[in-house]
Amino acid sequence: MQDLLEDIAARALGAEDRGKVADYIPELAKVDPDQFAISVSTADGQLFSAGDARTPFSIQSISKVFVLALALGQVGEALWRRVGREPSGQSFDSILLLEREKGIPRNPFINAGALVTTDTFLGSASPREALGALIRFVRAASDQDDIHINEAVAKSELETAHRNFALAHYMRSHGNLLNNPDLVLGTYCHQCAIEMTCEQLALAGRFLLDTAGAPSLVSRERKRRINALMMTCGHYDGSGDFAFRVGLPGKSGVGGGILVIAPGRGSVAVWSPGLNSYGNSKLGTEAMEIFARETGWSIFG
Amino acid sequence: MQDLLEDIAARALGAEDRGKVADYIPELAKVDPDQFAISVSTADGQLFSAGDARTPFSIQSISKVFVLALALGQVGEALWRRVGREPSGQSFDSILLLEREKGIPRNPFINAGALVTTDTFLGSASPREALGALIRFVRAASDQDDIHINEAVAKSELETAHRNFALAHYMRSHGNLLNNPDLVLGTYCHQCAIEMTCEQLALAGRFLLDTAGAPSLVSRERKRRINALMMTCGHYDGSGDFAFRVGLPGKSGVGGGILVIAPGRGSVAVWSPGLNSYGNSKLGTEAMEIFARETGWSIFG
Amino acid sequence: MQDLLEDIAARALGAEDRGKVADYIPELAKVDPDQFAISVSTADGQLFSAGDARTPFSIQSISKVFVLALALGQVGEALWRRVGREPSGQSFDSILLLEREKGIPRNPFINAGALVTTDTFLGSASPREALGALIRFVRAASDQDDIHINEAVAKSELETAHRNFALAHYMRSHGNLLNNPDLVLGTYCHQCAIEMTCEQLALAGRFLLDTAGAPSLVSRERKRRINALMMTCGHYDGSGDFAFRVGLPGKSGVGGGILVIAPGRGSVAVWSPGLNSYGNSKLGTEAMEIFARETGWSIFG
Amino acid sequence: MQDLLEDIAARALGAEDRGKVADYIPELAKVDPDQFAISVSTADGQLFSAGDARTPFSIQSISKVFVLALALGQVGEALWRRVGREPSGQSFDSILLLEREKGIPRNPFINAGALVTTDTFLGSASPREALGALIRFVRAASDQDDIHINEAVAKSELETAHRNFALAHYMRSHGNLLNNPDLVLGTYCHQCAIEMTCEQLALAGRFLLDTAGAPSLVSRERKRRINALMMTCGHYDGSGDFAFRVGLPGKSGVGGGILVIAPGRGSVAVWSPGLNSYGNSKLGTEAMEIFARETGWSIFG
Structure with missing residues (x-):
């Protein structure tokens, strides 16, 4: 897992087209677009990270x-x-x-x-x-x-x-x-x-996992339903595309963060400030696509 | 599993509000609205059914x-x-x-x-x-x-x-x-x-399962992606509702059938001719909601 | 002219379906729906009125x-x-x-x-x-x-x-x-x-007439253009209907007033608080239809 | 009148931006874009023309x-x-x-x-x-x-x-x-x-005039109403613009023709194949704007 995250972060750092930082909120427009981070909190309680995973960003x-x-x-x-x-x-x-x-x-x-x-x-x-x-x-x-x-x-x-x-x-x-x-x-x-760091966000996502060590802040039924909503509606007009390419429920923010839940497996946070045309993190989406393919964590088989 | 299906079929038979049979296609309007069937083809190759599972219907x-x-x-x-x-x-x-x-x-x-x-x-x-x-x-x-x-x-x-x-x-x-x-x-x-029976449809759905005995008609990658599309778009304007209530990818038809895929677990077909306001089988959707809750087959945790 | 206005006012007073007074503005909802007035200021400077033509109403x-x-x-x-x-x-x-x-x-x-x-x-x-x-x-x-x-x-x-x-x-x-x-x-x-009375409104409309005694507050070119806009857009989604039935440019208000301009002929104001489904005065529109037919003041021939 | 039409035709011939000939109908795309014609049939029965007024075009x-x-x-x-x-x-x-x-x-x-x-x-x-x-x-x-x-x-x-x-x-x-x-x-x-020539179209428009010599093919009431519809709806999504600039009811065709009715005054036909962004004749609209301004035939004062 650590190797995979390092590899993903390395690819992201080398990316040429990083998307466009949201500029309609002046304070957000100041963020350095070259940053990237990914963190995974596995169901069994381990935490893996690569990149700027301890830099706080606006979760939006x-x-x-x-x-x-x-x-x-x-x-x-x-x-x-x-x-x-x-x-x-x-x-x-x-x-x-x-x-x-x-x-x-x-x-x-x-x-x-x-x-x-x-x-x-x-x-x-x-x-x-x-x-x-x-x-x-x-x-x-x-x-x-x-x-x-x-x-x-x-x-x-x-x-x-x-x-x-x-x-x-x-x-x-x-x-x-x-x-x-x-x-x-x-x-x-x-x-x-x-503001949260990628590590903090990956850890916070654990409340939507239904596994032994996960926090019990909401019922199992409700976790499922929130995950379902993230799958069908979590990326605005790009939700179908995210489901198609990544195969996991997630929620994006214009600050460039994405929180992704892999039921039974873990919670993943990724962050890169540049956005794609749907207003979702460009490199973040691409990173999650690689992550899902390499780990086989898709919920679709 | 057999008990669960029998129970679901029994509840469906007793239902008062059975929805409305599609009447814009004259031939379909003739179908008896009191029919109901559910069939499950598990990943390990077993077939369970209840109700009119050998009656052919229009898969639309x-x-x-x-x-x-x-x-x-x-x-x-x-x-x-x-x-x-x-x-x-x-x-x-x-x-x-x-x-x-x-x-x-x-x-x-x-x-x-x-x-x-x-x-x-x-x-x-x-x-x-x-x-x-x-x-x-x-x-x-x-x-x-x-x-x-x-x-x-x-x-x-x-x-x-x-x-x-x-x-x-x-x-x-x-x-x-x-x-x-x-x-x-x-x-x-x-x-x-x-025209297919519920049993035939459940068996046909196996081509979207990625398990040992499933037919290899499309690649694993493609199975996942078709399942993802069924999740986000399979029930027209009621897709979010189906994901929320059932938590499994599915595709409905105005003939009253629904094909549902539970990755790694099995393929489910359900049929009841009466439709809800979205144009999806009313009792079929309700049956799938019970089925998903009782089996815990939701892909959302 | 006076006879015509009296006749129109009499018919309006006897109307059974008076439309519905706008109730989304509490102060307007208090207005007595049984009121009706019509005033005409002719190009040559005469003023004719019938009904409650000196009662002020909200021009909206x-x-x-x-x-x-x-x-x-x-x-x-x-x-x-x-x-x-x-x-x-x-x-x-x-x-x-x-x-x-x-x-x-x-x-x-x-x-x-x-x-x-x-x-x-x-x-x-x-x-x-x-x-x-x-x-x-x-x-x-x-x-x-x-x-x-x-x-x-x-x-x-x-x-x-x-x-x-x-x-x-x-x-x-x-x-x-x-x-x-x-x-x-x-x-x-x-x-x-x-707030204006029907008489005052008919007089005020004279600034859109291009005749000898009319006030010169805007250029002739601009009068024409404002009249054209009133014709195509003056009654919201009922503008085509008003042009079809009345054949004169006009502008309505939810207070129940309508100002109508008959180029070269005169300025007409009508008022009745009840509205039709487009949000225009019901009896006011009907009165203007009769008025246009009887006077032949339509600009369409 | 003849001088005015000649002047308008001369200006049209010299125009640089002639709009774009409709190309979605192959046969129409073949028309020479440099043509222009204008014809006026006055209420008293005179016919004035300038340009290619005897060339037939598709009235669409x-x-x-x-x-x-x-x-x-x-x-x-x-x-x-x-x-x-x-x-x-x-x-x-x-x-x-x-x-x-x-x-x-x-x-x-x-x-x-x-x-x-x-x-x-x-x-x-x-x-x-x-x-x-x-x-x-x-x-x-x-x-x-x-x-x-x-x-x-x-x-x-x-x-x-x-x-x-x-x-x-x-x-x-x-x-x-x-x-x-x-x-x-x-x-x-x-x-x-x-197919009609500009002259023929101007003559045909006379059936919407309510004057002594005009043909009696429809009732006066109906003439008015058709004119009203031409005013509010005759130029598609550019109807308001045409009313604003020309001030007369008209109907355009993608062949580049426009029929304009000036109630009580005459019927005008203009033709130039190039279209503006609304799909109405570009030079035709401009010609009518000049014509209306110079003749004062606007129905809005």
């Missing part, structure tokens, strides 16, 4: 997985009255289907659905309380204390969140947002600004 | 899986220049995205994509030759000789295929159909009219 | 005509770089085409386009200054001093303007809104809350 | 105006149950709204709507009979005998009519096409292949 939309788990913990399956479970066939911030479907987002991993999930998790708590609970959850999942929110990124994100404000107001107009859009967006931009 | 869109395998066999990955690999977020016969994406269908399991796949498989052969090769493939996969095309169903389907003709002409206008729409539709309606 | 989207004239006065034809001139084929608050067309609204009379027009008119002025200039323009057009903004309606409107906030933020995300959405919406909700 | 979609008049003559206002009267906000051959609106086209001037109109006009007659009646109508309207269908163009058009076949089959699937798509398309492609 990967936070949607943790918030989904927490929202389901609060309201259970009732969440699905406010958000669907289907791939959207549209880009991550599309407002198209939202109009056709009267304010019910397609799934909790596109932006509109994540805003509803955050609104649900927020409930009647303050953003500070909710974000505290979220950080505690991520720390517990990874058994790592040194995980924080980058306030500068959160602030930068909030200032350029016009599209997300549009989605929030739109859902509010359909009665599918209970809190004020300002509160929801404030919480959302802070959850996206959580 | 399940044929898209076999034709996809054959088209890939002919042109390889070049197929993906003419059809995508993403869930559509639309119903099975939508023409919406086809306009936005200039005649390239989203995936090979919606009708437009299946027409491109059939057109590819047809190539410069005659429909008769192509259909002959298809039947031979299905017989080889299942090791069963008694599998035929129902001409009356094919004819009934062709006469009411206005929407599919629209899709074919539309793609032709974008240069993404090489044969005449009449030829493609003729072949397509015949492939959909293949 | 009719204000978009005045603001368009003012925005064109400020930036000229450069406005058309930020907003189109085509009918939308969608409802007044649709966000669909805005996505396809990257934040450029279809025309200045749907809500998105009106927000851009208001943003343009606002420029770097304060909302107070801009609204002052608008009121002065309307007073000058009608030669009537007693025209005011209803603050309670403006406030009520601003509190429920989620959809318009969504549109504003969406365009802001595409760089097509220069001012802060809060400022633009504040101005917009106040312009919509202008 | 302008035929939709004549067929609409005939279909209304057959079924009256019942036609509007099968086709709408609203601008589409989409290109001429879009299938998008057709899906949302369940097979009811937006208006009779986009291709889908014209197919319904042709289907209505065809009724239970043979294409030969229907086309005979159409040619007789056009000859009567223009009082010109030498008007024919170009069989080579009709044939060329039918062979490449994939998109129109798609529209026809799609509407058939919704039950909104009574005849077989082959019959309707055959008739449609022949009606589009009618």
